[in-house]
Amino acid sequence: MSRIGIMGGTFNPIHTGHLLLAEHVLEMVGLDQVWLIPTGCSYLKRKEGITVLSAEDRYRMVNLAIADNDRFRCLDMEIRRPGNSYSYETMEQLQKEYPENRFFFICGADCLYTIEYWKCVNRLFAACTVLAAVRGDADIADMQEKIDALEKKFGAQIRLLPFRRIEISSSEIRERRRKGLSVRYLVPDAVRVYMEEKGLYQDE
Numbered sequence: 250m251s252r253i254g255i256m257g258g259t260f261n262p263i264h265t266g267h268l269l270l271a272e273h274v275l276e277m278v279g280l281d282q283v284w285l286i287p288t289g290c291s292y293l294k295r296k297e298g299i300t301v302l303s304a305e306d307r308y309r310m311v312n313l314a315i316a317d318n319d320r321f322r323c324l325d326m327e328i329r330r331p332g333n334s335y336s337y338e339t340m341e342q343l344q345k346e347y348p349e350n351r352f353f354f355i356c357g358a359d360c361l362y363t364i365e366y367w368k369c370v371n372r373l374f375a376a377c378t379v380l381a382a383v384r385g386d387a388d389i390a391d392m393q394e395k396i397d398a399l400e401k402k403f404g405a406q407i408r409l410l411p412f413r414r415i416e417i418s419s420s421e422i423r424e425r426r427r428k429g430l431s432v433r434y435l436v437p438d439a440v441r442v443y444m445e446e447k448g449l450y451q452d453e
Contacts, residue, residue, distance in 0.1 A: 252280045253281060255355060257334075258285075260287045263311050265415075265436060266415040271355070283321050283322075285315065285322070286326060286327055288304075304328040314436070344376050353378045356380070365403070383410065421435070426449065427452075
């Protein structure tokens with residue numbers, strides 16, 4: 250049985266922080282691979298008034314970013330699925346299509362305080378183990394208390410993973426592109442070149 254980490258997200262755009270987290274989790278948990286899944290219809294981002302690139306561009310950038318790592322893979326399943334993207338649907342689909350694998354859902358520890366309000370979260374917990382990346386300066390005791398409550402309420406399996414603080418965000422990259430500033434080293438070079446060639450985020 251292969252152990253597969255699942256990292257979803259808008260990836261608008263993917264950046265070095267995403268890749269460092271994926272590599273860190275892969276090593277710490279002993280995963281065989283990490284699969285990155287760009288969201289299709291990002292309804293939460295629309296509600297926040299954030300401009301989201303086309304699924305095609307975001308999917309292409311993720312593939313460019315991971316091209317040199319054979320333990321990373323990018324799936325287009327949420328891009329192909331009509332309507333809003335929900336994590337429980339993705340994890341259940343993966344379970345059905347790859348019954349030989351064990352899946353681990355990778356997220357930031359901040360999600361622990363909102364995850365119980367996600368759509369059909371009981372089905373998400375049933376389909377995978379949750380790996381919550383937490384910065385060293387966070388209140389670990391409070392998060393562990395939250396984990397205990399979620400595990401009791403939903404029968405969830407949740408594991409905290411310490412992770413370094415990385416001050417890189419997709420919003421910063423979009424803002425720098427809009428201002429004509431360099432994003433070199435914030436994103437893989439192939440992604441930077443792609444954005445420059447297509448003029449992405451310049452008119453946001």
